[in-house]
Amino acid sequence: MRYIWQHIEALLQYDGRLPLTHYLKNYFRQYPKLGSRDRKLLSAMVYSYYRCRKALVMPDANLEEVIRVALFLCNNPEKHTAAFLPSFPEAILSAPVEEKMQFLKERGIELNIPAIFPQQLPLSEGIKNEAWLLSMWHQPQLFIRIRKEKSAVVKKLTAENIAFSFVNDHCVALHNGTSVDKILPADWYVVQDASSQQTGSFFQPKKKENWYDCCSGAGGKSLLLKDLEPSVTITVSDVRDSILHNLRLRFNQYGYSAPKSYTLDVSDASQLKLQLGSQQFDNIIADVPCSGSGTWARTPEQLYFFDPEFVTEISKRQTTILHNIADKVKPGGKIFYITCSVFKAENENVVAAAIKDTSLEIESMQIINGLTNQADSMFIAVLKRIV
């Protein structure tokens, strides 16, 4: 098993620039002799390392010991990891993380939880710092939104012996890595995080309304809106042309005609004016670019290599976007400002800056705390145009 430790040493040369999942794929491509079990084990080791390394106070430990403790904290024993977990009693290997921490403490391994995120940016109301930090130690669940044939979905998942649970009427939680695409017809469901699904409960669209999704990405929120009220007309924009192409394919896949779309940088007021002219909309979804800190349990490398300068920059862009779209919504209409960040700087502070010199007022704002469901966390502010 020496080769595993050699690969780990090589893998930890990673510098955080590529998404970790791409980096691992590229790495494994260079070593075709590594079997699927080795790849799973190495991935679990690397992910566990970035999840909790900064919290482990183990000054005299070698890399092998650190990795074993990280695996222990961030994973329950599975076939591919079991042999590499420390030789602790069986029961503690699948115990809750608080018990595991206590167990380590009793054996002289201290944990410094705040060190996981030394930048210590203030979090939005409704999310507790320690709970957020500890959530980084586990991969969140996979969620689907059932669009149709609910009882057939249940039947198929049950027949395939897939573990699942309902979060609400349409939201199903599954183990991460479940290949739902091999089991369910593509138009019966959408893969969408539970908190992202929950943003839909704020939209309350009325028949035939005209909506604008200004940072639409591949259309997760637009499709949610369309499924809530198929008669709405949606216009979408994104700075990336390729993602708008994906959005159009998805709309067609789900039986909708492709919406009017613009490739455009909404932080640039002149581009917005040039392309949209004087159009106004009943409501706008602004699911803006952000740090993604509410989703870092899926991408712990972003937590590990985080540069706070990014939040300073992105919050300026978020404020500019809100300013630019403020008069694109009709008086009485609403802007749904959404981020998948837990930082105040991208949430409450941006909203406060944007309402200062626009005719928007805050109807509500809150964190959608995903921690209890092992989901992502998001922020949504409902901003109403008053004149």
Ligand SMILES: C[S@@+](CC[C@H](N)C(=O)[O-])C[C@H]1O[C@@H](n2cnc3c(N)ncnc32)[C@H](O)[C@@H]1O
């Ligand atoms: C959070 S994602 C949107 C996710 C999408 N609403 C969904 O639910 O699937 C933010 C999107 O904003 C786009 N974006 C980033 N900067 C932008 C800008 N200045 N103008 C327009 N779109 C931008 C990104 O390309 C990305 O697709």
